[in-house]
Amino acid sequence: MSLDDDRLAKAPRGPRRRQGLRQIDLAVPGRSRDFSRQLEAGRAGSLRLDDIRGHFAQLGATVRVSAWWNGAALDRTLDDRHARVVDGTVSRLIPFDWLVETEFTFSEWGERGSIDVFAAQPTRRAVFVGEAKSAWGSIEETLRVLNVKSRLAPVLAGRHFGLQPTSIATVLIFPEDRTARRIAQRFAATLETTFPARNREVKAWRRQPAGSLRGLWFLTDVDPDRPPRDRDRRRR
Numbered sequence: 001m002s003l004d005d006d007r008l009a010k011a012p013r014g015p016r017r018r019q020g021l022r023q024i025d026l027a028v029p030g031r032s033r034d035f036s037r038q039l040e041a042g043r044a045g046s047l048r049l050d051d052i053r054g055h056f057a058q059l060g061a062t063v064r065v066s067a068w069w070n071g072a073a074l075d076r077t078l079d080d081r082h083a084r085v086v087d088g089t090v091s092r093l094i095p096f097d098w099l100v101e102t103e104f105t106f107s108e109w110g111e112r113g114s115i116d117v118f119a120a121q122p123t124r125r126a127v128f129v130g131e132a133k134s135a136w137g138s139i140e141e142t143l144r145v146l147n148v149k150s151r152l153a154p155v156l157a158g159r160h161f162g163l164q165p166t167s168i169a170t171v172l173i174f175p176e177d178r179t180a181r182r183i184a185q186r187f188a189a190t191l192e193t194t195f196p197a198r199n200r201e202v203k204a205w206r207r208q209p210a211g212s213l214r215g216l217w218f219l220t221d222v223d224p225d226r227p228p229r230d231r232d233r234r235r236r
Contacts, residue, residue, distance in 0.1 A: 002045070008052070008063075009042040015059040026058055081134035081175065081222075082116075088219045089117045089130050089173050096207055097121060098128065099161060108152050115149050117173070120161040126209035127157045127165040130217075132173045136183045143194055146170060150214075169205050169213040170195075176218040184216060191216065 016026070016036075023036035031051055032038070038047060039055060053063045090100050104118035117130030131146050150170040157165050172195055174180040184191055197205070197215025205213045 005042045005044045008044045009040050012036070012056060012059055012061070013040060015061055019059070021059075026055060028054070028058075031055075079134075082132055084222045085132040085134060085173055085175055085219060086116050088175075088222045089132060089217075092219070093117070093119050093128065093206060097123070098206075101160070104156070104160070106149075106152060106156055108155060111148050111152060113145065113149065115156075118153075118156070118160075120157055120163060120165070121209055122161065122163050124167065124209050125163055125165050126167040127153050127161070127163075127169070128206070128209075129153050129168065129170045130173050131171070133180075134175065136174075136180065139187050139190065142172070143190075146172065167205075167209045167211055167213075169202070169209065169215070171197075171202055171213075171215050171217050173217045173219060175222045176220045180218065 016023070023040065024033070026036045027033045031054070035047065035051065035055065039052065044052060049063075049065070056063045086102055090102060093100055098119040098121050100117065100119040101115075102117055104115040106113060106115070115129055116132040117128065119128040119130070120126065121128075129146075129149050131142070131149070133142070136142075150168065153168050153170075154165055157163055174184075195214045195216050197213050199217055201213065202215045202217045
């Protein structure tokens, strides 16, 4: 048994027992009746990841998967790529007179989080809400979180930038690469409904914002060898 499988085996026992549930009580259609027994016996490696997530969700818990390479180096690589996407977005907004904040934190009505790129163009009463992604994660969770940020944008813009926006863009931003494009194509039906605009429309709105826009923006020339510039110089 691997160390990770051992941790997964122990993890559901406490919540299950506190809720007075037996292993069989967590059986659901489409999943083996002895799924809970296998998981708690340390056999997670032979089980489907989606089933494991679903099993923990029944207990009110969440499973998060991490990848390790040379210690924490992979996490640092992902963080660095995310920072470059943020930096690339900021550099594309500043020339068009946007006031930009990065990693803008908020706490409103029980909702907490941060907006990767939060920008305003006061003369046009426009606000840009940008979610920078180094790679796709859960589509559902990404859309849910970004919807919260978009909904709170008018309040946050009024408090921080002193304007009531009439135009709001909510944009998912990725580096231009085949994997990101391929996954976007796989979920085309969902994304074309929720984020229909693409690069051309996003760039046009950035220049002359008018009305609402929801879109995907794939950034080219996010150079992996160029260190991100000091963002403080580009803030208001």
